[in-house]
Amino acid sequence: MKIDFKTPPSWLSLLMLTTLSLLILAACTPPTTTDPLPITRLVATPAPTIEIPSTNTPSATAASPASDTNETGTTHTFQPGDPTLTPPGDNITDATFVQGREAYWNRNYARVIPLMDEIITQDPNLAPAYWYRGKAYAQLGDFQTGLVDINKAIELDPLYASAHADRGWIYANLGDRQKAMDNFEYALSLDPSLAKVHHNMGRNYYELGNYEQALFHYAQEVAIDPHRRLGWQDLVIINHDLANYQQCATTAAEAVAIHPDLFDVIATQGDCHRHLGQYDEAKQILDDLLQQNPNHANGYYQRARVTAELNYFDAAIADYTKTLTLQPDHLNAYIYRSTLYVQTNQYQLAITELDQILAFTNDPLALVTRGRAHQHLQQYDRAIADYEAALNQTKAPLAYVGLAEIALQQEDYEKAATLLENGINGPSSQKDYAFLLATRGQLHLQQANYPAAIEDLSTAIEIHPISIYHYHRGLAYQANNQPTLALDDYNAFINTINPFAADYPAAQLNALIDDAVARKQQLQ
Numbered sequence: 001m002k003i004d005f006k007t008p009p010s011w012l013s014l015l016m017l018t019t020l021s022l023l024i025l026a027a028c029t030p031p032t033t034t035d036p037l038p039i040t041r042l043v044a045t046p047a048p049t050i051e052i053p054s055t056n057t058p059s060a061t062a063a064s065p066a067s068d069t070n071e072t073g074t075t076h077t078f079q080p081g082d083p084t085l086t087p088p089g090d091n092i093t094d095a096t097f098v099q100g101r102e103a104y105w106n107r108n109y110a111r112v113i114p115l116m117d118e119i120i121t122q123d124p125n126l127a128p129a130y131w132y133r134g135k136a137y138a139q140l141g142d143f144q145t146g147l148v149d150i151n152k153a154i155e156l157d158p159l160y161a162s163a164h165a166d167r168g169w170i171y172a173n174l175g176d177r178q179k180a181m182d183n184f185e186y187a188l189s190l191d192p193s194l195a196k197v198h199h200n201m202g203r204n205y206y207e208l209g210n211y212e213q214a215l216f217h218y219a220q221e222v223a224i225d226p227h228r229r230l231g232w233q234d235l236v237i238i239n240h241d242l243a244n245y246q247q248c249a250t251t252a253a254e255a256v257a258i259h260p261d262l263f264d265v266i267a268t269q270g271d272c273h274r275h276l277g278q279y280d281e282a283k284q285i286l287d288d289l290l291q292q293n294p295n296h297a298n299g300y301y302q303r304a305r306v307t308a309e310l311n312y313f314d315a316a317i318a319d320y321t322k323t324l325t326l327q328p329d330h331l332n333a334y335i336y337r338s339t340l341y342v343q344t345n346q347y348q349l350a351i352t353e354l355d356q357i358l359a360f361t362n363d364p365l366a367l368v369t370r371g372r373a374h375q376h377l378q379q380y381d382r383a384i385a386d387y388e389a390a391l392n393q394t395k396a397p398l399a400y401v402g403l404a405e406i407a408l409q410q411e412d413y414e415k416a417a418t419l420l421e422n423g424i425n426g427p428s429s430q431k432d433y434a435f436l437l438a439t440r441g442q443l444h445l446q447q448a449n450y451p452a453a454i455e456d457l458s459t460a461i462e463i464h465p466i467s468i469y470h471y472h473r474g475l476a477y478q479a480n481n482q483p484t485l486a487l488d489d490y491n492a493f494i495n496t497i498n499p500f501a502a503d504y505p506a507a508q509l510n511a512l513i514d515d516a517v518a519r520k521q522q523l524q
Helices: 009-027 095-105 109-122 127-139 143-156 161-173 177-190 195-208 211-224 229-241 245-258 263-275 279-292 297-309 313-326 331-343 347-358 364-376 380-393 397-409 413-425 430-446 450-463 467-479 483-495 506-523
Strands: none
Touching (some): 127 143, 161 177, 161 195, 177 195, 211 229, 229 245, 229 263, 245 263, 263 279, 297 331, 313 331, 331 347, 364 397, 397 413, 397 430, 413 430, 430 467, 450 467, 483 506
16 A cells, blocks of 8 residues: 655645644533523633632632631631631620620621610720621621721721721722732731631732732631631632642642532542543542532533543533533533534534524634634634634634634635744643644645644644644654654554544544554555
8 A cells, every 4th residue: 555645735634624623622622412502691600719708609700808707607716817716806795795796697797787886885995896897887788887997996906907807808899909908918917817818818919910929828828727618719729720730639639628518629629630631530529529419510510521531422411411401601511512513513503502602702712613613614704703703802722723724725824824823922821832833733744844843743742742743743754754753653643542632523533543554554
């Protein structure tokens, strides 16, 4: 069997469209079901968050900073945010004060105010009464009145660390970040054991992009008080967001050992193991989570990502479907399900669902995915419009690839090269950067610039070793008269079909494997 290793450009263009399309889908792991669910209201999937609500709900969108409400709902031995190991005023035995204090910790804020009014009338110099009343006003949304009371508590007791902390919380809610940070820092100078303040400092540093300081304060928070549930949650989440996946998994294990019902942390823990390529561990963690809590939408969502990467598409589809049943506004589940429709050649179904999604949000990934569907249907004008709309919002690497593919199909190699160069020089994850390099490597291969192809593909493999990159580098080595290295790459491709390559439809993947086997036979 004689094989022309200098692959004809038309055949390579078709191969590139197939493999690049599938790599794009691998970069966005799949989702699920057959008929689109009705979409009424869509919100973005709750990303790991630094909001500090007083309940242990799954991570929500960032909102107001933490109050010092007891998160566990149990009797506390250490209340984060107080200048001593017990809340100020615990030594006050007046029956009315005790009722007001208990009303506050029971979150009956409206009841606190008249009770503390009565105490302040009796003793206008009692700082804890102003502190409780000020916090009650703030919890009810009246931050200005709350600020007046907190200021009065500080006036009566300038070293009242917890009052300084809560004044910072109020300023944060009023949008004055600098005054908030000043008060937090002063509160910590008076009492470094204020776990609540470390949390709020971490939240503010996170929003400012100072992740090192955010990590420091979250770590301090849980070191001071291991019962700070949301402190653990945010410490896990920030490590996840920063791609510190090993630390994320380790921290999550510590958190769950203390709080076995931190289900969102468990789901994130599973996702960190997925990112580490530890699929068995990830699946076991998520299986256990869903056995404990069979209605945890994020658990099904994360398990779907694992099973999809392991090529268990039926299981992934079932889990994405369950995600959407439990949380119909799960935006990412809809988008990823649409990527699965594209991957399984159900292009019109993908477009139908994405049309509904994009009526609510111009999400760049949704635009790119719909662009892929239009491109496969050879609706190039619509595909280009979607890709360009995505690029108007963010320098989406996959949009550059889609536009480059269309340029290649039109044999406009210069335009394709420029688009890929723009993508490579823009912001991207390591995985997307590797993908862009591999795509440019395949462009070099099509232009018979084999040394440049080898260089780009080698860098891509070093950054993100996907087996399909070995196949393309093998083509370049073979065309560059380096048969030993070509054989090594073909063997690497055939023998190490990893989960990303397994995302390919079987017929297309088998065609590439057959080609690699035939090339090996010719070279041996």
